[in-house]
Amino acid sequence: MVAHLGRDCSTAAPRVGVPRRPLHPLPAVTTDGPVEPRTAALVSLTRAVSLDRGVFRELPKDRVERRLTEISEGSWASEATTRAIRETQAALIAATTAAATAAIVTTTVS
Numbered sequence: 001m002v003a004h005l006g007r008d009c010s011t012a013a014p015r016v017g018v019p020r021r022p023l024h025p026l027p028a029v030t031t032d033g034p035v036e037p038r039t040a041a042l043v044s045l046t047r048a049v050s051l052d053r054g055v056f057r058e059l060p061k062d063r064v065e066r067r068l069t070e071i072s073e074g075s076w077a078s079e080a081t082t083r084a085i086r087e088t089q090a091a092l093i094a095a096t097t098a099a100a101t102a103a104i105v106t107t108t109v110s
Helices: 002-008 025-030 037-048 061-073 076-109
Strands: none
Touching: 025 037, 025 061, 037 061, 037 076
């Protein structure tokens, strides 16, 4: 699936009266200039979760890194995406730690 992300993504829920069109982030990475906000959001998310090398593996690594940096710095979604991922990871770590501590306390006290 990841290998196809660069070419086969489309909007999940099209709006009424708006034709569904595929989202192709690959041209955004291979060309210079501005990109659509939803493409920038997808590219930023791909970078934030470290899937960029899998998605864009057929492209030169240095070119991908440089272009993703450009897109991410210009994307409002980049910061929000990164923050949301970090908050989710922190919550997951806190929940795991609490569960492990509870298990240890229960086993020790019993």
